[in-house]
Amino acid sequence: MIYLEIARSRVRSKLGPFALPIGLLGALLLAIGCFLPWSTYAGFPGKMLNSTPGGARLYVLLLSLFAVLFLVDWPGRSKALRGTSLFALIITVLTMLFVGYAGGGLVNCGIGVFVALVGALLYVVGAQALPEDSAPAPIRNLPDRGWRTLVETLLVVGAAVSALLVFVIGLGIPTASVAEGPDRRLGGAISLNDLTNESQFLCFLLFVCAAMLGLSRIGLVASLGALTKKHSRVMVAAALMSAVVFPFTQGGDGYSLRIAASIGVFAAAAIGLNIVVGLAGLLDLGYIAFFGVGAYFAALVSGSVTSVLDVDLPFALTIVLAAAISGIFGILLGAPTLRLRGDYLAIVTLGFGEIFRITVNNLDGSAGPSLTNGPNGISNIPDLALPGGFSFGDNHTLFGVDLPFQANYYWLEVILVAVVMTAFLRLAESRIGRAWVAIREDELAAAATGINTTRLKLLAFALGATLAGAAGSINAHVVKVAAPDSFTFLESALLLAAVILGGMGTVQGALLGATVLYLLPEKLRFLQDLRLLVFGIVLVLIMRLRPEGLVPSKRRQREFREPGGGADALAAPPGRAEVST
């Protein structure tokens, strides 16, 4: 990082006065390049041949628009320009490599990509040569006129709708797994088509990151965030509406709805884990076991032919019982172990997760009671049904739109996530949430302030487990099977990664983290075996560049971004600090 700074100061001292012309020229070349063809052969999708920009060309064109900031002295602009220009360069280079690779050599790239490359390089240099921002971008308010509330409301609704749009577009870019159905994941060679399609997705992802980075650095994201807080009811309604409307945008595609439903399960569990880790500060590495308890319970009482119990409870009852039983498991595990702190607790929970997996693996009648069918798990879990005869397994037609049956499960997930989010948000700002945060900050002081630390930690554990159990019981019906290998340590680690990546202690963070972590591996299948490697690198990069997570809570942001985080930051008395009596 320090070398970067030195390089930047050199560029600045040499090219400082020319930052504006160089940057503008670069952006202009970049934009012109986008209207020229980027490949010389048909076959690379994403409209690379004709003169209308599409796919990567469109993204780069949009990023070049940030160059307007060269002309206005807007706070935060040079940081914003540095970020967006760099991303424009990366997208250009990546597309060039993809087109070249798919066509058999860089010679097959169109003239446009080279023009764009030169433009992007100049754009980057121009941005680097800009003087450092004097102040970070402030939160801006609209002028106080009669139309203010209306415009603010529209902006908030617009934010929710654009979030939906980004999700729909991202999910809609055909990748190998979508084009050839879920069986594609079992392996097989990568076709040219996969590569080119998935490069589109990658470019889209980079574009979204770049746009968010640029907008947040000029303060627009924070200003919009302040608006959503001010009009929180509108925001909640708009977000809920967007989520509910989503299936109608999918044109009857069941696979994408299934992915969305899985993201919902994943997010609900991540939010539950966020209570334990983000609020109470207890590191739980075996959280997936509680999810598993819920899933196995739902499977056992689902009436599946492979279940040893011949009962078919109504689903509402199943969900409540699964949640309660998981909660009891949480208390059983927590009661003896919550005296431990930090690493020790992490190890015990890790052990519990493994015990659960191995136990369900062995409860097949040969080594113990017959309950779980061992490694085969409980399969053929029937579709959910409501008392009125409504089956979740049927396709439906609503408002003239054909909806695949996955939409039913998707909506169930939306309800689950909404409930879990409400519970989390309300708990976090209540007396109990404050006590959890106090325990996380300083357990001894919390106890001396009158907080029953043992009981509250147990409560966090039990609530987290309860939410995981509810999510697990629904998931059993979505995936139709409960088997031990779905509850490995990797799953716990992924959930924890979602919480940390998204930002500890916030629901939006957990939701975003869960979406990214679920979608990335799903969409980057073209990397095949390299998938986990790339995934790991992405995680490391994010944690290096944004340790507080994508959507951090205010408290967590303070810990990382303000001088002297953590408990040791309290002023030590000068002089006789260490005197003890």
Add this chain to the structure above:
Amino acid sequence: MNLLEATAVTKKFGGLTAVRDVDLSVSEGEVLGLIGPNGAGKTTFFNCLTGLETPTAGTVMYRGKALPRRPDLVTKAGVARTFQNIRLFPNMTALENVVVGRHTRTKAGVLAAVGHGPRYHREERESEEKARELLAFVGMPKVGNELAKSLPYGDQRRLEIARALATEPGLLLLDEPTAGMNPNETAAAAELVRAVQGQGIAVVLIEHDMRFVFGLCDRVAVLVQGAKLVEGTPKDVQSDERVIAAYLGKAPEDLKAEKAAEKESSP
């Protein structure tokens, strides 16, 4: 009846006796100073009172009932404390720190918090009002939204007292409330202790600043090497030779006389 009645409190760490047979009583509304050289066991004695340490022997009664051996229950019973090395919740705001102090005096559980009933709202509002009052009481009405860790040192000490007061104590234990303060801050701290006393709350304070202790306390007790040496009015304690000896050591001629006496007594 005394407010607090500690009888023969003893705390041993392995072979070391940190507190030995200490009796101490605090009456309603008084300010009692606990002094002694470094390592005399003052903080350990505090820890024994507040449930952070379990005394090896002895009893501690508060308002005629034995104090429970768990810090949160002690606080609930009405004995609050501060720490020698300030222990705030650094990444919470000053107001949040004090509101956390209301925990034992509020009731909302999980269902109330998730359900957001009218009682929940009333309780939250009351907690916040009370916390603001307390911040004003300790003399910093304007710092509510600032982070605890970003407050100046003296304010952090006062915030810790505000948090302790939020638990509605009958007895407040202050562990070196003026440590590291300049004379102005010390004077302000003395005023604050008097104001707390004015609310009918008894205060026991550990302190090394003798002017502060003798100017403020109704009674003073001296701990030396874990045992109580003297207890009495500031005047008595100040002039007691044993106290002076404990702090400053003894004059050489006294030591000689003592040795001679020892020789005589041992056959």
